[in-house]
Amino acid sequence: MSPRGQQAARAVQQQPVQPAQPSVRRPTVQDVAREAGVSPSTVSRALHTRGYASPAVRARVRAAAERIGYVLDHNARNLRSRTSTSIGVLISDLRNPFYADLAAGIEEELRAAEYQMVLVNDNGDPAEEMRAAETLLAMRVPGVIVTPVTAKCPRVLQENGVHVVCADRELGRGNGDVVMSDNKAGARELTDHLLALGHTRIGLLIDETKWSTGAGRLAGFRAAHLDNFVDLDEDLIAYTSFDADAARETTRKLLNDHDVTAIISANNVLAQGALAEIKDRRLKIPRQLSVAAYDDVPWMSLVQPALTTVDQHTVELGRSCARLLLARIRGELPTKRRIVRVPPRLIVRGSTGPAPR
């Protein structure tokens, strides 16, 4: 070991473990080069770059780096090579299991490809969303996965040369690739299931229909009615806002004002509100009322009876987003915008049964 290397190692060890001070001077490629008796360029090539270095040198450099505890500096590398291995992920609410699963799938795939995930919550707020986009631009991320609130966000990112994959929803046109559940098909299948059980008055609890998500689910709901020649009473489409309490209130009105025999919640949060109200009324599920939801989350199989749901394979959705984005970044994809529709799966459980009389 060179005197320099020894000193460096000793310095680190002498550093009191408690107060982590940034004064720890970390070894650089220069130091490794000196230690290994080669030039900095060679160190760079030997350690990280695709460039050539003979096996012997490579081994020597690796050993030297190891010995003096060298750690690459991503900032320097990113600056020089004008790239980054950080990917921005911009979602609405990590506490919602849908987004958490989505992020988990994304992270899994990114990690496997040696990328990092920078996760930002925007709380569904356009202003927060734009602030986050700005930050990600500043970080020079090569790509962002976003559940967009506004079309502006993906647009601005793209204008600045950042690849964008929209997850779960499509906003506007031409704003990056999209990965989402086939909402129409899923909702249609779920509605079909209820119609087949004899229900003709099915309430749909839904929060938004402007984005492709809600629009698709509503379209599927309508389509199933058409398919089955059942007239759809528009009053049974219960618009609510995006939180469990509002959903509960809306469910109350729906049950009071219309004699529905089944209720579909358009997502897992609304289902929470609906179920709370239904439990409160001590309605027998499914004898008096059938209940189902789009977006299967763990608790839905734990309640009694377990809920019939549409599983949109959220984790896999996330993985797809990441794979697609990485392929884009690597330039492996044709220019044309890609829209991936992941087929969901109907899971029939105990909460849906024949319509009463």
Added chain:
Amino acid sequence: MSPRGQQAARAVQQQPVQPAQPSVRRPTVQDVAREAGVSPSTVSRALHTRGYASPAVRARVRAAAERIGYVLDHNARNLRSRTSTSIGVLISDLRNPFYADLAAGIEEELRAAEYQMVLVNDNGDPAEEMRAAETLLAMRVPGVIVTPVTAKCPRVLQENGVHVVCADRELGRGNGDVVMSDNKAGARELTDHLLALGHTRIGLLIDETKWSTGAGRLAGFRAAHLDNFVDLDEDLIAYTSFDADAARETTRKLLNDHDVTAIISANNVLAQGALAEIKDRRLKIPRQLSVAAYDDVPWMSLVQPALTTVDQHTVELGRSCARLLLARIRGELPTKRRIVRVPPRLIVRGSTGPAPR
């Protein structure tokens, strides 16, 4: 790079440029300086740094930057100033609502302070954990929040000058600040509650007791028995592994081999398994069996009957971690290691009742 490599690189560049990939040459401080008729140094000071710039100049520079669409380059800044506003967050499983909530709390606080969260899942695997730590070192993050799997991880980070806050568990001694639920107090209160209801044979479903988390909860369980002069049958402490299926199996054995009148799950995942088994047996809760869990998550109030739990204020736990870490980074804290114990809250719901006969 070898000639082969060079050729390859050239070939790639000659390919028709992808849509979002063009070498969008982004403006730099130089450009802003030209536009505003000042020097780069002044631009830097006017826009970001604490250094002085007269209000007039500041406004002029701001306007110029806005006009030409200037965006700061974090990599360059980080490199030069040897700091970063990215914070590493290293957790076991984002799909577990506990970790998701923790991360959500952390992110919220970080975002408010203009920091970014780099989130990594380690799946509870020591090797993954170390790989992640290495990556975070390479990113030159000033701090990391980690639910440690191994004491090595926080130690190595600290040795390299990175501030560490351990979340949810304490591993070893002197490895950074810690923020956790007051596990002993929470478990004691929960156990007290059951003992007060007349239960004397309470099963404890627990996965690990080597970390402070499990150890604390077990200690609380024991302490409550002592307090109430109830002999604790060691066989009722049912050790299982960290997943719902194992917990279910263990619950089965516990119910088969020991006539417990109540079961406590040490965390939300185990509770899932326990409940599945109990549901399967169609045991009446709480008439035949009382059920409770440490770590309140949303579904626990949706099942019938709703579960009695200990709420550890997970989101707030996350916020505390972030606040503590930021204070450390800013050097606002005394050297001494800080251990924050967040008092949990017992939530009594319908799943616990008087012991049968």
Added chain:
DNA sequence: ACCAAATGTGGCATCGATACCACATTTCGG
């Protein structure tokens, strides 16, 4: 045996922002 191509390595400029110091200009006490 000779020259051209192939093969390894080193040198140096550079990515973009900022720390630091120098310097021009203003302010103001005596």
Added chain:
DNA sequence: CCGAAATGTGGTATCGATGCCACATTTGGT
């Protein structure tokens, strides 16, 4: 009215790694 202090602003080196090219050495074909 003078010089010292205060006040703004500009110049330049630098953070650490890598792209690019030059160059020394080896290989191989004829």
